[in-house]
Amino acid sequence: MHFYLLILGLLILDQVVKILVRQTMTLGQSIPLIPGVFQLTYVENPGAAFGMLANQRFFFIVITVAILGIFFYLYTQLANKKSVAAVALALSISGAIGNFIDRLFRGTVTDLFDFCLISFPVFNIADICICLGIALIFYLLIVKGEDF
Numbered sequence: 001m002h003f004y005l006l007i008l009g010l011l012i013l014d015q016v017v018k019i020l021v022r023q024t025m026t027l028g029q030s031i032p033l034i035p036g037v038f039q040l041t042y043v044e045n046p047g048a049a050f051g052m053l054a055n056q057r058f059f060f061i062v063i064t065v066a067i068l069g070i071f072f073y074l075y076t077q078l079a080n081k082k083s084v085a086a087v088a089l090a091l092s093i094s095g096a097i098g099n100f101i102d103r104l105f106r107g108t109v110t111d112l113f114d115f116c117l118i119s120f121p122v123f124n125i126a127d128i129c130i131c132l133g134i135a136l137i138f139y140l141l142i143v144k145g146e147d148f
Contacts, residue, residue: 002082003075003090010094014125015101018110030114041114043122046107051121057103064100068093074148085140085148092133098126 047054
């Protein structure tokens with residue numbers, strides 16, 4: 001149950017923040033939070049990180065459905081449903097669903113977090129969840145030598 005609540009909570013947070021950005025900012029607008037370092041910048045991304053594979057909506061939808069199927073299957077195989085592995089899967093799943101919703105209903109993904117100090121793509125909460133989840137999965141598999 002915690003697994004699904006974590007997914008739902010992160011998904012709601014992602015979608016609410018994206019809705020607020022779309023309703024209160026204009027496309028391309030930036031709001032400095034730490035001048036020269038970090039700002040909110042409203043962009044619509046038709047691809048993946050750095051705009052890779054732009055306008056390949058169908059591809060991303062198919063890949064996301066396949067990955068979600070694999071991650072939900074892996075969750076069913078976990079012996080300890082409250083483990084770090086379950087959290088890693090929940091993070092990855094919530095992020096994938098968050099960006100999936102954008103692609104499915106809007107055709108693009110709303111991004112907003114912008115580290116302007118370095119050349120880094122603008123990202124969102126779903127992206128953070130995906131990166132943290134995948135990093136945890138790699139840590140568990142490679143460093144800890146755990147199986148799924």
